[in-house]
Amino acid sequence: MTIPERLRPHPQDRFRDPAQLFDLKQAAARLRAEPHAAVEGHRQIALFRHGQVTVVLYLFEPEVLKLMPKGRPYDFGHELWPKLLKMKKPIFAYETDSYWCDVGNLPEYRRCQIDVLDRKAKVNIPGVELRKGVWVQEGTVVDPKAKLIPPVVIGKGGRVAGGAVIGPYSVIGDRAQVGVGAKLERCILFDNVTVGDGVSLNNCIIGPNGHVKENISVYEAAVLNIRQ
Numbered sequence: 220m221t222i223p224e225r226l227r228p229h230p231q232d233r234f235r236d237p238a239q240l241f242d243l244k245q246a247a248a249r250l251r252a253e254p255h256a257a258v259e260g261h262r263q264i265a266l267f268r269h270g271q272v273t274v275v276l277y278l279f280e281p282e283v284l285k286l287m288p289k290g291r292p293y294d295f296g297h298e299l300w301p302k303l304l305k306m307k308k309p310i311f312a313y314e315t316d317s318y319w320c321d322v323g324n325l326p327e328y329r330r331c332q333i334d335v336l337d338r339k340a341k342v343n344i345p346g347v348e349l350r351k352g353v354w355v356q357e358g359t360v361v362d363p364k365a366k367l368i369p370p371v372v373i374g375k376g377g378r379v380a381g382g383a384v385i386g387p388y389s390v391i392g393d394r395a396q397v398g399v400g401a402k403l404e405r406c407i408l409f410d411n412v413t414v415g416d417g418v419s420l421n422n423c424i425i426g427p428n429g430h431v432k433e434n435i436s437v438y439e440a441a442v443l444n445i446r447q
Contacts, residue, residue, distance in 0.1 A: 283308075325424070332407060333388055336370035344372055353386075356393070365397075374410070398433065 277295070286302060287293050303310055318340040320331040334340045336352070346356035352369025355361060358376040365379045368386030374393035379385060382400040391397070392409045398416035405422045408414070412425045415433035422439050425431065 329405075329407075332390055336372070336388055336390075346372065346375075380416075392427070 283299075283303070287299065293299065300310065318334070320327055320334065320340070322328040322331050331340070335342045335344065344354050346354040348354050349367075350369070352371070353367050354372045355367075356373065356375035359373050359378065361367065361373070361379045362381040362383070364381035365383045365385070367373075367379075368384065371386035371389050371391075373379065373385070373391040374395065376393055377391065377395040377397070379397045380399040380401070383397045384402045384404075385391065385397065386404065388405045389403045390407050391403075392412060394411050395408050396413045397403065398414055398418065400417045401414045402419045402421075403414065404420070406420045407424045409425060409427040409429070411428045413430045414420065414425075415431055415435075417434040418431050419436040420431065421437070423437050431437070
């Protein structure tokens, strides 16, 4: 079955619990009356007084896209939804208590990583859990003299040298090289990153193919994209 075929049934047929559906047409007046709090360029709309909000995950039938004009910004809340309601098109929302995190900024991206490591989000962490809170993928060599402080995740095909200390709350990408005596805490390393001997990183994000040279220290939310 293709994805379009799966999406074609009526919305009520796509959810296991129809009680979790509520018709937005009935709430249209409340939507317009509720305050709109700007959050970094996005509008957060309260659906009901007890705190439900919309998240930026919308599913449209293909014909809806044809209603959106080209060549100018188009607002869902102020333009598309009212148009659909005026056309008497059905609009449904799905209420869920599943984990949601908008990773559109660095603090939220970090928070999502921490929530995953704390198992607040139901995500399958890749690799073998060598001990509680320490996941290492295949092909990565960790020197016996290295120290991994949970929670920490290390990708595949990498190397952690002797005397290195990684964690807590560090996520290391594939083929990363961590040098002798390096110290990483609350760091996110993308794929193919090299951290030299004696480097100290705290609360940093290192972009793909980044190379941090020996014996330097970087602290507090630095985002680096250093290439060799």
